[in-house]
Amino acid sequence: xxxxxxxxxxxxxxxxxxxxxxxxxxxxxxxxxxxxxxxxxxxxxxxxxxxxxxxxxxxxxxxxxxxxxxxxxxxxxxxxxxxxxxxxxxxxxxxxxxxxxxxxxxxxxxxxxxxxxxxxxxxxxxxxxxxxxxxxxxxxxxxxxxxxxxxxxxxxxxxxxxxxxxxxxxxxxxxxxxxxxxxxxxxxxxxxxxxxxxxxxxxxxxxxxxxxxxxxxxxxxxxxxxxxxxxxxxxxxxxxxxxxxxxxxxxxxxxxxxxxxxxxxxxxxxxxxxxxxxxxxxxxxxxxxxxxxxxxxxxxxxxxxxxxxxxxxxxxxxxxxxxxxxxxxxxxxxxxxxxxxxxxxxxxxxxxxxxxx
Amino acid sequence: xxxxxxxxxxxxxxxxxxxxxxxxxxxxxxxxxxxxxxxxxxxxxxxxxxxxxxxxxxxxxxxxxxxxxxxxxxxxxxxxxxxxxxxxxxxxxxxxxxxxxxxxxxxxxxxxxxxxxxxxxxxxxxxxxxxxxxxxxxxxxxxxxxxxxxxxxxxxxxxxxxxxxxxxxxxxxxxxxxxxxxxxxxxxxxxxxxxxxxxxxxxxxxxxxxxxxxxxxxxxxxxxxxxxxxxxxxxxxxxxxxxxxxxxxxxxxxxxxxxxxxxxxxxxxxxxxxxxxxxxxxxxxxxxxxxxxxxxxxxxxxxxxxxxxxxxxxxxxxxxxxxxxxxxxxxxxxxxxxxxxxxxxxxxxxxxxxxxx
Numbered sequence: 118x119x120x121x122x123x124x125x126x127x128x129x130x131x132x133x134x135x136x137x138x139x140x141x142x143x144x145x146x147x148x149x150x151x152x153x154x155x156x157x158x159x160x161x162x163x164x165x166x167x168x169x170x171x172x173x174x175x176x177x178x179x180x181x182x183x184x185x186x187x188x189x190x191x192x193x194x195x196x197x198x199x200x201x202x203x204x205x206x207x208x209x210x211x212x213x214x215x216x217x218x219x220x221x222x223x224x225x226x227x228x229x230x231x232x233x234x235x236x237x238x239x240x241x242x243x244x245x246x247x248x249x250x251x252x253x254x255x256x257x258x259x260x261x262x263x264x265x266x267x268x269x270x271x272x273x274x275x276x277x278x279x280x281x282x283x284x285x286x287x288x289x290x291x292x293x294x295x296x297x298x299x300x301x302x303x304x305x306x307x308x309x310x311x312x313x314x315x316x317x318x319x320x321x322x323x324x325x326x327x328x329x330x331x332x333x334x335x336x337x338x339x340x341x342x343x344x345x346x347x348x349x350x351x352x353x354x355x356x357x358x359x360x361x362x363x364x365x366x367x368x369x370x371x372x373x374x375x376x377x378x379x380x381x382x383x384x385x386x387x388x389x390x391x392x393x394x395x396x397x398x399x400x401x402x403x404x405x406x407x408x409x410x411x412x413x414x415x416x417x418x419x420x421x422x423x424x425x426x427x428x429x430x431x432x433x434x435x436x437x438x439x440x441x442x443x444x445x446x447x448x449x450x451x452x453x454x455x456x457x458x459x460x461x462x463x464x465x466x467x468x469x470x471x472x473x474x
Numbered sequence: 475x476x477x478x479x480x481x482x483x484x485x486x487x488x489x490x491x492x493x494x495x496x497x498x499x500x501x502x503x504x505x506x507x508x509x510x511x512x513x514x515x516x517x518x519x520x521x522x523x524x525x526x527x528x529x530x531x532x533x534x535x536x537x538x539x540x541x542x543x544x545x546x547x548x549x550x551x552x553x554x555x556x557x558x559x560x561x562x563x564x565x566x567x568x569x570x571x572x573x574x575x576x577x578x579x580x581x582x583x584x585x586x587x588x589x590x591x592x593x594x595x596x597x598x599x600x601x602x603x604x605x606x607x608x609x610x611x612x613x614x615x616x617x618x619x620x621x622x623x624x625x626x627x628x629x630x631x632x633x634x635x636x637x638x639x640x641x642x643x644x645x646x647x648x649x650x651x652x653x654x655x656x657x658x659x660x661x662x663x664x665x666x667x668x669x670x671x672x673x674x675x676x677x678x679x680x681x682x683x684x685x686x687x688x689x690x691x692x693x694x695x696x697x698x699x700x701x702x703x704x705x706x707x708x709x710x711x712x713x714x715x716x717x718x719x720x721x722x723x724x725x726x727x728x729x730x731x732x733x734x735x736x737x738x739x740x741x742x743x744x745x746x747x748x749x750x751x752x753x754x755x756x757x758x759x760x761x762x763x764x765x766x767x768x769x770x771x772x773x774x775x776x777x778x779x780x781x782x783x784x785x786x787x788x789x790x791x792x793x794x795x796x797x798x799x800x801x802x803x804x805x806x807x808x809x810x811x812x813x814x815x816x817x818x819x820x821x822x823x824x825x826x827x828x829x830x831x
Contacts, residue, residue, distance in 0.1 A: 172617065217614070217615055219603065224590055224592075225590060227586065228585045228589060228604060229582075229585055232581045232606040233581055235581075235606075238607055238611070244605070244613060245605070245607070246603045246604065247585060247603065247604035247606070248602070248604075249604070250602070254595070255601070257601055258529070258601055261530060261574075
């Protein structure tokens with residue numbers, strides 16, 4: 118069976134290969150936008166004016182994974198909203214706002230680790246809730262969310278477009294395991310799925326957010342005119358698919374299995390991302406910025422990061438034991454021929470703030 | 475170290491010893507009150523009148539464990555509230571209510587199993603949220619809950635009273651592992667802790683519930699004049715403590731370790747329970763019923779049930795491997811000298827409905 122409409126969380130637990138120990142790349146991007154998010158809230162958030170009687174402020178992280186980045190991101194928002202509320206109500210002795218934070222991810226996300234590793238209740242300024250469910254659909258009641266955020270999530274599609282498994286289709290993706298932009302019809306199929314998914318994502322959030330509510334999104338896109346196979350994540354994914362073919366030769370897996378494996382991942386072009394956002398008329402774009410990712414990378418670092426992100430989906434398709442063998446092979450290949458980050462085309466980090474009208 | 479202010483969830487996962495496969499006793503009691511809860515909601519729930527613009531109805535199960543009883547109990551409430559809302563709004567085309575259900579338990583509860591085993595979102599009429607935190611304290615915002623329920627939970631104290639570990643205290647509990655009412659000072663220490671905990675429990679719920687909101691509680695208490703050592707749960711617990719002493723002889727554990735082990739569990743007398751409820755002036759008692767538990771019991775059944783409930787706390791104190799050995803011993807002892815349920819004094823199931831003024 119092809120790997121399609123299933124759900125694959127980041128690697129749970131807290132060992133060396135877990136997502137919680139391999140998410141500093143994502144954290145670096147979150148840190149980068151922290152001050153801007155804070156300034157935006159302080160200057161422009163108008164929910165508190167629209168709802169002068171507001172007692173509980175609800176923040177949701179859509180696709181939070183098992184931490185710890187999510188705790189950091191929500192605390193930054195709470196600090197800013199608190200300050201804003203305090204400034205506004207200096208003189209009239211209003212009760213302090215109470216905060217609740219909803220941590221959303223797929224039902225098979227490792228919520229146990231999330232709950233065990235969150236700041237203890239004595240140090241937390243918010244009530245903590247876990248919300249299991251796909252964000253490609255409603256996960257919370259209408260008009261219940263004041264600020265939503267999502268970091269590095271919507272590149273995960275709800276499913277792999279089916280044509281890419283079909284040998285008779287011009288969109289057949291051969292033994293590639295990602296949309297690397299080498300086959301035009303594959304790119305087209307992924308783009309169609311991405312556009313559908315973003316439409317559903319934004320429609321669901323539009324229902325969940327209160328008027329004046331903010332949706333803050335952080336992620337990765339590709340500059341117009343750049344191809345995935347020219348960027349380091351695209352190059353690394355193609356190396357992983359080469360290594361799968363290598364270990365197939367020694368019988369650990371088969372070429373047929375590799376042909377039935379494609380990642381439900383699509384990094385949109387900048388123009389595609391903007392198009393997908395603009396089609397939803399319930400939101401106005403308050404801020405849109407792009408930047409290069411500021412972090413210094415090494416081949417070892419990106420290998421560990423991709424292992425934490427991909428091990429669940431790889432294990433699920435190929436079975437136990439393949440992950441170790443595969444990433445040993447990837448490490449060997451990279452130690453002989455490391456990726457030269459200087460020579461790769463840049464992808465972009467985007468930071469967008471949308472306001473619910 | 476004595477086992478005191480820690481938290482010990484029911485046995486997680488879904489194997490033969492898990493709580494989800496050993497909670498039919500609790501389910502039988504929940505079933506017993508289903509129709510009465512339903513009738514009460516249909517006839518007397520007035521939240522919908524107090525909040526005519528209500529869009530989202532929030533139900534919380536405090537101390538839900540890992541399922542499946544909780545899903546059954548909340549569905550019953552949702553069905554009744556829906557019917558009531560429909561009857562009330564037959565003619566004026568009001569939008570249907572949306573429901574959110576918060577599943578609360580300690581942060582080390584097995585939420586992963588809870589989320590994986592809940593009804594799939596396509597069949598669920600509510601948004602599902604997990605709330606990790608001790609119910610002896612606030613876990614949700616002020617005025618945010620319409621109906622709270624709690625089943626077989628408040629006998630779990632926030633901690634064991636410390637005197638029961640102190641050899642010099644008249645409240646020393648020797649090698650007993652429960653409050654079996656054989657030592658008056660031990661009973662007194664447990665009663666003080668129960669009264670404190672119930673006060674905190676009810677104060678927290680009073681803050682979380684909206685005016686007119688209901689708190690439905692189901693649990694077990696002891697008729698005035700009956701002692702725990704005369705009831706089958708008390709007898710079984712004393713057998714478990716005897717068996718701990720037996721396996722200590724073979725070196726699996728030590729008498730010193732047993733002396734440092736006491737369960738944070740207290741089943742109040744009926745009058746103590748009523749006293750604890752009545753001291754909170756924010757609630758009115760709308761219904762209070764007691765009954766005998768209707769289920770036919772066998773020695774095997776109660777052994778499996780107690781194993782599911784106690785294995786985490788036993789393992790935590792005595793270490794790996796003791797649970798198997800201990801319950802083998804309990805089974806042997808019971809097969810030679812089974813508990814005769816006919817001869818035990820009855821304990822009571824209570825069902826109380828409180829309304830937030």
